[in-house]
Amino acid sequence: MNRLPIIDISPLYQDGAAGWHTVAQHIDQACREWGFFYIKGHPISPERIEQLLNIAKTFFALPDEEKLRIDITQTRHHRGYGAVATEQLDPARPSDLKETFDMGLHLPEDHPHVMAEKPLRGPNRHPDLPGWQDLMETHYTDMQALAQTLLRAMTLALGIDRDFFDQRFEEPVSVLRIIHYPPRETASSHEQQGAGAHTDYGCVTLLYQDAAGGLQVRNVQGEWIDAPPIDGTFVVNLGDMMARWSNDRYVSTPHRVISPQGVNRYSMPFFAEPHPDTAIECLPGCQDAQHPAKYPPTTCAEFLLSRFADTYAYRREQQIP
Numbered sequence: 001m002n003r004l005p006i007i008d009i010s011p012l013y014q015d016g017a018a019g020w021h022t023v024a025q026h027i028d029q030a031c032r033e034w035g036f037f038y039i040k041g042h043p044i045s046p047e048r049i050e051q052l053l054n055i056a057k058t059f060f061a062l063p064d065e066e067k068l069r070i071d072i073t074q075t076r077h078h079r080g081y082g083a084v085a086t087e088q089l090d091p092a093r094p095s096d097l098k099e100t101f102d103m104g105l106h107l108p109e110d111h112p113h114v115m116a117e118k119p120l121r122g123p124n125r126h127p128d129l130p131g132w133q134d135l136m137e138t139h140y141t142d143m144q145a146l147a148q149t150l151l152r153a154m155t156l157a158l159g160i161d162r163d164f165f166d167q168r169f170e171e172p173v174s175v176l177r178i179i180h181y182p183p184r185e186t187a188s189s190h191e192q193q194g195a196g197a198h199t200d201y202g203c204v205t206l207l208y209q210d211a212a213g214g215l216q217v218r219n220v221q222g223e224w225i226d227a228p229p230i231d232g233t234f235v236v237n238l239g240d241m242m243a244r245w246s247n248d249r250y251v252s253t254p255h256r257v258i259s260p261q262g263v264n265r266y267s268m269p270f271f272a273e274p275h276p277d278t279a280i281e282c283l284p285g286c287q288d289a290q291h292p293a294k295y296p297p298t299t300c301a302e303f304l305l306s307r308f309a310d311t312y313a314y315r316r317e318q319q320i321p
């Protein structure tokens, strides 16, 4: 158990039920055994990734005061720029050595849900860089579609309605995030954490990582193994909401990022999360007399907000629900 599976998902983009079933089986096995796998054969182009990387480097190289014009801690909607040490993913360790940009589904200030201060709903806050907003909004839409294709394959494996997730991912609270990990200061500070050990909160995460390396995943024996960059792939992993939804048939696996040495690292996770009011309760088919539901029902928003409160001191201090 030292190598994450690599799954070619291109049959999901061709006609043919047989291809769908084969991919669904591979995904199902990877979700049960690892909660982590790579996908190749997806429709996001290398040119898109290169554009994103280039503009991300331009953004993070801006002076702090420029980036802090969209400071994530100054908004209730969890959008914008997070400076180094805003997040502490592992409470037993120092804050993470990384800076971030977060965006979600854009809803304008006068949208009824924003006016009603519904949690996690609001406008995006983009930096003033030529081409940024269009590129990011397009990429957000494309990543949402890719996530839903994977979820549709999972419905086959889980034996639930084909449109089960599609219905629940309308007006989602998915987040596209861009992360810059600055190099660690000394070679000896090997354990310096770019991102402390954690499990993801949501349903499915699709992660692009550049060539620097440093992502590690905990296997079932409790050992940390490398999840090295593989050209043209995304790393896919499940979060706690999917573990609850599937009654732990699918696992949400701890992972971390060791700070790079001598180079900067850039990564772009897309966290696919459903509509905030979605009930997260044991899926049909994931419970029976031998396996009763383990978790009390919750909702997407309730669950995400409780996990945000653990990770972000500023949200606790400002009492952001």
Ligand SMILES: O=C(O)CCC(=O)C(=O)O
Binding pocket: 179, 195, 200, 207, 209, 215, 255, 256, 257, 267, 268, 269
């Ligand atoms: O940057 C990475 O490779 C992983 C980031 C991560 O695990 C997260 O943001 O949840």
Ligand SMILES: [Fe+2]
Binding pocket: 198, 199, 200, 255
């Ligand atoms: Fe993560």
